[in-house]
Amino acid sequence: MTKPQKAIIIGAGPAGLAAALRLQQYNHISSVVYEIRPKPTTLGGAIGIPSNGLRLLHRLGLYDNIRLRAAETSNLVLHAIKGDVIGKADLTSWSRDKTGFGYLRIQRTSLMDVFYDAARLADIPIHFGKRLVGIVENSDGVTATFDDNTSDTADFLLGCDGIHSAVRKLYVDPNMTPEYSGVVNIFSLLETIMLPQARLSLDGLNATLTTDGLLALCPCTATNEMIYWFFSRQLSMPPGGGGRDGWEEKGKQEVENLKVTLLELLKDTSGEWGDMWKAIINQTNVVKFYPIFRMVLGGQWARGRCLILGDAAHAMQPHASQGVSMALEDVFLLSKLLEIPGRSLEEVYAVYEQKRRPRTDRMSKMAERNGNVRKKTGPWQLWLQECAISGMMSVYNLCRLDRLGIGQKELAYDVEEEEV
Ligand SMILES: Cc1cc2nc3c(=O)[nH]c(=O)nc-3n(C[C@H](O)[C@H](O)[C@H](O)COP(=O)(O)OP(=O)(O)OC[C@H]3O[C@@H](n4cnc5c(N)ncnc54)[C@H](O)[C@@H]3O)c2cc1C
Known part of the structure; x- marks a missing residue:
């Protein structure tokens, strides 16, 4: 097979822009990116990126710019519902040693700014307001057509267009659909200055389990002047299966009742932790409501010259903070495979899938599994849960189980070491 020269990339999120950059830097393949939105926009909030993802951002040349905008959030501090600290852990004590990178939390807008700046510097064309309506291919190439009657042709096409991927629906595997995880996230960003003095001792991710979900906060800027907080809870689907209207109505109700719900859940929380949450609840004016969907495992990722990557292929719940890192790993493996001489695209995609799927x-x-701790529980079960977590964290710390990599091996995984 002659080496591919050009890629069409559908979607200018982390997967799409990382793919365009990597293909240019490493494979000398030029890309044209097509994005459905009229301009760069994100869902908002903040993203956690652990060691495995940060290492790849470093290889892309983006780490330093991300570090300048992000908070280091390797430490996890768990508070009981009464407010006292029941456990602390450094989530990357071992993986940081292995990779050289810890755990950063960055505003989604800042992360995308870094990607867009890099794409601009690399002269990667990004066309906005482009809705994909068709894909056809033949032995010479693949053509994508958009609803403004424009089209483009390339050697291969990457569907990096997120969980509701048009590339997947129109071409690669229309039968593969997302499913509701049973969990919703409500989140907001807040200036730290709005919080009590105790904010100064906040470090990393601080969280508390309630009878009705998980509440957590962490800084998300390098100088800690912004925090990201979220409430993640189990919630049934709206009646009738949850179309867009159903979710909008449900979201509206959740947001309207949020302050009352949280104050009720935290009525026994005292001390600095209790004061912190009362201030957060009072000071927050805008929250976002997001029902968490995920891709059902299985399905097809490749067809002909097209491959879906990132959330389009394997959107997962955000409760392991691995969505962006998985997209980066996808990109790096594909890029490595494309460098092996003599392989057809079909062979490249087959090996890609064989290596990526188990991971x-x-x-x-x-x-x-992490999402399951958000499920509703009673006060006694919550107390038992807190005792169990506190016990496990004490044993982990006392026995220095982190030295064996327990709980951190996945964060030190290096996709470029895969035998291909
Ligand atoms: C509440 C929440 C919290 C999260 N927290 C984390 C976290 O802490 N850490 C983490 O790693 N991940 C987190 N994630 C997951 C993370 O956001 C995704 O895994 C990641 O954004 C996937 O990147 P992607 O590029 O594959 O898809 P996306 O980010 O969805 O980007 C897809 C892009 O394609 C565009 N697009 C869509 N359809 C089309 C079309 N038809 N034509 C052209 N363009 C199209 C979209 O507009 C978008 O720009 C979270 C997700 C949610 C919902």
Whole structure:
């Protein structure tokens, strides 16, 4: 096979822009990116990126710019519902040693700014307001057509267009659909200055389990002047299966009742932690409501010259903070495979899938397991849960189980070491 020269990339999120950059830097393949939105926009909030993802951002040349905008959030501090600290852990004590990178939390807008700046510097064309309506291919190439009657042709096409991927629906595997995870996230950003003095001792991710979900906060800027906080809870689907209207109505109700719900859940929380949450609840004016969907495991990722990457292929619950890192790993493996001489695209995609699927399935299941702690529980079960967590964290710290990499091996995984 002659080496591919040009790629069409659908979607200018982390997967799409990382792919365009990597293909240019490493494979000398030029890309044209097509984005459905009229201009750069994100869902908002902040993203956690652990060691495995940060290492790849470093290889892309983006780490330093991200570090300048992000907070280091390797430390996890768990508070009981009464407010006292029941456990602390450094989530990357071992993986940081292995990779050289810890755990950063960055505003989604800042992360995308870094990607867009890099794409601009690399002269990667990004066309906005482009809705994909068709894909056809033949032995010479693949053509994508958009709803403004424009089209483009390339050697291969990457569907990096997120969980509701048009590339997947129109071409690669229309039968593969997302499913509701049973969990919603409500989140906001707040200036730290609005919080009590105790904010100064906040370090990393601080969280508390309630009878009705998980509440957490962490800084998300390098100088800690902004925090990201979220409430993640189990919630049934709206009646009738949850179309857009159903979710909008449900979201509206959740947001309207949020302050009352949280104050009720935290009525026994005292001390600095209790004061912190009361201030957060009072000072927050805008929250976002987001029902968490995920891709069902399985399905097809490749067809002909097209491959879906990132959330389009394996969107997972955000409860392992691995979505962006998985997209980066996808990109790096594909890029490595494309460099092996003599392989057809079909062979490249087959090996890609064989190597990526076990890893993304594992991370997806891990995220689902982490999501389960958000499920509703009673006060006694919560107390038992707190005792169990506190016990486990004490044993982990006392026995220095982190030295064996327990709980951190996945964060030191290096996709470029895969035998291909
Ligand atoms: C509440 C929440 C919290 C999260 N927290 C974390 C976290 O802490 N850490 C983490 O790593 N991940 C987190 N994630 C997951 C993370 O956001 C995703 O895994 C990541 O954004 C996937 O990147 P992507 O490029 O594959 O898809 P996306 O980010 O969805 O980007 C897809 C892009 O394609 C565009 N697009 C869509 N359809 C089309 C079309 N038809 N044509 C052209 N363009 C199209 C979209 O507009 C978008 O720009 C979270 C997700 C949610 C919902």
